[in-house]
Amino acid sequence: MRLALEEAKKAEEKMEVPIGAVIVMDGEVIASGHNLRETTQNAVTHAELLAIEKACEKAGTWRLENAELYVTLEPCPMCSGAILLSRVKTVVFGAPDPKAGCAGTLMNLLEDERFNHQCEVIPGVLQEECGGLLTSFFRGLREKKKEEKNRRKAEVEHHTGIDNG
Numbered sequence: 001m002r003l004a005l006e007e008a009k010k011a012e013e014k015m016e017v018p019i020g021a022v023i024v025m026d027g028e029v030i031a032s033g034h035n036l037r038e039t040t041q042n043a044v045t046h047a048e049l050l051a052i053e054k055a056c057e058k059a060g061t062w063r064l065e066n067a068e069l070y071v072t073l074e075p076c077p078m079c080s081g082a083i084l085l086s087r088v089k090t091v092v093f094g095a096p097d098p099k100a101g102c103a104g105t106l107m108n109l110l111e112d113e114r115f116n117h118q119c120e121v122i123p124g125v126l127q128e129e130c131g132g133l134l135t136s137f138f139r140g141l142r143e144k145k146k147e148e149k150n151r152r153k154a155e156v157e158h159h160t161g162i163d164n165g
C-alpha cells in the first residue's frame with residue numbers, strides 16, 4: 001500500500017486526483033498505475049485499469065489468478081468489473097469511496113457470489129493516509145479556484161477604475 005501511495009503522489013504531481021494502484025503476483029510487484037484521467041482526457045484511465053493492463057502484459061495472460069491489487073481508493077464499478085474479469089485474487093484498498101465504491105460501500109461487486117469469480121476484499125488499509133491525500137488535494141483545488149476568482153475580481157475592479165478615471 002505504501003507503493004500505491006507513491007503512485008497516488010505521482011498522479012498528484014500531474015494535477016490528477018491522487019489515486020494509485022499496485023499489483024503483486026507471487027510476492028513480486030509486477031505492475032503499478034496512477035489515475036491519468038485529465039492527462040489522457042480518457043474516462044477509463046483509472047489507476048487500477050492501467051495497472052491491470054500492465055500486469056496482463058507482463059504476466060502474458062489475462063488471468064491474474066494469484067494477484068493482489070492494492071489501491072488507495074475503493075474501486076469504482078468499472079474497475080471492479082475489470083478486477084473480476086481478470087480474476088484478481090485479493091483487493092486491498094485504503095479509503096472507502098462514498099460516491100462510487102463498489103467493494104462494499106455502495107455495493108459489493110467483488111464479493112457477490114452470483115458472479116463466476118469472487119475476490120477477497122481487505123478494506124481500510126492505511127485509510128487515513130490514502131483518504132488524507134485526496135482530502136488535501138481537493139482542498140487545494142478549492143483554494144486555487146477561490147484565489148483565481150479573487151484575482152479576476154481584483155482585475156475587473158482595477159480595469160473599471162482605469163476606465164472611470
Ligand SMILES: [Zn+2]
Nearest residue numbers: 046076078079
Ligand atoms: Zn475505477
